Amino acid sequence: MADSVTTFPYETRLNILHQPLEVIDEKALSDSCEFKWFNQTLCKVNESVVRVATIEGEYHWHKHNDDDEFFYVVEGQLLIDLEGRIIELSPRQGFVVPKGVLHRTRAPQRTVILMVENAGIIPTGD
Numbered sequence: 239m240a241d242s243v244t245t246f247p248y249e250t251r252l253n254i255l256h257q258p259l260e261v262i263d264e265k266a267l268s269d270s271c272e273f274k275w276f277n278q279t280l281c282k283v284n285e286s287v288v289r290v291a292t293i294e295g296e297y298h299w300h301k302h303n304d305d306d307e308f309f310y311v312v313e314g315q316l317l318i319d320l321e322g323r324i325i326e327l328s329p330r331q332g333f334v335v336p337k338g339v340l341h342r343t344r345a346p347q348r349t350v351i352l353m354v355e356n357a358g359i360i361p362t363g364d
Contacts, residue, residue, distance in 0.1 A: 296344040300363025314349025
């Protein structure tokens with residue numbers, strides 16, 4: 239059973255901020271962010287969502303049993319810890335964590351990322 243997102247020290251907003259035909263200004267949103275770990279759903283595309291995150295520090299280890307996750311770095315550096323492997327992503331690089339794979343994301347300094355994932359995914363894991 240999944241934990242509630244409210245039990246973690248992250249600012250996670252699952253509401254869809256933009257509808258189709260609206261311009262999305264990711265930079266304005268991420269520049270105004272005051273949280274160390276912030277995640278906002280930007281829009282829905284078919285059955286997936288696009289989220290922006292402004293992060294610094296580390297997330298907890300977790301997995302998604304039924305959903306893949308795509309991470310794309312806009313600015314900063316994202317580290318994705320897998321069992322026995324660390325993925326280092328710089329700006330303009332992306333990576334897919336397949337469903338069922340235990341992982342943890344980290345950012346040594348303030349980092350902005352985009353994520354694409356199933357709209358029904360529980361961000362904190364299954």
